[in-house]
Amino acid sequence: MKFISSHASLLCALTLLPLQLSADVAVPDKELKEARSLIKSFGGDLKAALKPAMKSGGPVNAIEVCNLQAGPIAETISSQSDWKVARTSLKVRNADNTPDNWELKTLLQFEQRKAAGEDIKKMDHAEVVTQEGQTLYRYMKAIPTADLCVKCHGSQLDNAVAAKLKEHYPYDQAVGYNVGDIRGAFTLTKIVE
Numbered sequence: 715m716k717f718i719s720s721h722a723s724l725l726c727a728l729t730l731l732p733l734q735l736s737a738d739v740a741v742p743d744k745e746l747k748e749a750r751s752l753i754k755s756f757g758g759d760l761k762a763a764l765k766p767a768m769k770s771g772g773p774v775n776a777i778e779v780c781n782l783q784a785g786p787i788a789e790t791i792s793s794q795s796d797w798k799v800a801r802t803s804l805k806v807r808n809a810d811n812t813p814d815n816w817e818l819k820t821l822l823q824f825e826q827r828k829a830a831g832e833d834i835k836k837m838d839h840a841e842v843v844t845q846e847g848q849t850l851y852r853y854m855k856a857i858p859t860a861d862l863c864v865k866c867h868g869s870q871l872d873n874a875v876a877a878k879l880k881e882h883y884p885y886d887q888a889v890g891y892n893v894g895d896i897r898g899a900f901t902l903t904k905i906v907e
Contacts, residue, residue, distance in 0.1 A: 741840040741851050745904065749797060749840070749853040753900045756791045756799055760784060773865040773875045780866075781882045796904050801857070803898030807879075807888035816843060817901050820854045824896050834858040834896055842906065849906040859895040867891045 741749075760783075767779035784801070792799045802813040804821050813821055820839050828834055837856040842849065859867060866875060869890050879886050891897055 741842055741853065745851050746840055746853065748795065749851075749902045749904075750838075750855070752791055752795055752797055752799055752902060753855050756788060756900060759787045759791070763787065768862070768865075773872065774878045777866055777875065777878045777882060797851075797853075797902045798904070800901050801898055802854075802901050803857075803888060805887040805890070806898075807883045807886050809885060811898075813901075816841075816845070816852055817854065817899070820852075821896075821899060824854075824856050824899065828856075828896055834894070837896075851902075851904040851906060853902040854899040856899050857897045859891045859893055859897040861893055863897060864891060864893060867897060 760780075763779050763783045764776050767776045771778075788799045788801070800811065802811050802817045802821070804813070804818075804825075806812050823839065824834075824837055827837055834856050835858055838854060840851070840853045843852055844850070865872075866879070867888055867890075869892070871879070871889065879889075888897070
């Protein structure tokens with residue numbers, strides 16, 4: 715999917731991929747538990763990589779570590795299960811993380827749920843969908859923006875941070891967040907056997 719540059723373009727993108735929802739089929743509890751466990755592992759491993767980087771070299775160092783390690787961490791977690799594990803957002807830093815139709819719809823629903831007062835930390839969504847002839851379990855969990863996140867994702871970035879982001883992510887959109895915003899979501903996909 716092409717890199718999407720605005721919310722209006724994201725809304726238009728909903729028509730790009732065929733997607734049939736199987737609303738009458740719930741994702742089994744076993745699959746939900748597994749998905750939630752994988753997200754916990756992914757988030758934990760990513761934090762474990764970022765905390766020492768932040769401590770030793772601040773946000774500039776953390777950007778370098780995130781750039782080099784986030785993808786391999788997701789791949790490692792994915793290889794330990796039947797799920798594909800990734801992250802996405804309405805404002806992506808890496809174009810490879812651009813949401814597909816289902817992810818986009820879910821992210822927009824997360825924003826509506828947040829506006830209605832739902833706690834972001836507990837916000838998730840699971841569904842069985844048929845996409846391109848395959849039946850899939852899909853799961854997403856919202857990622858809240860915390861105090862530490864705004865150092866690299868906030869509105870007022872240090873000049874060195876902004877320069878490092880531009881170096882690694884020339885088309886970065888993942889800035890302008892405030893504490894308590896939905897920064898994106900973990901997204902998991904598994905083929906139904």
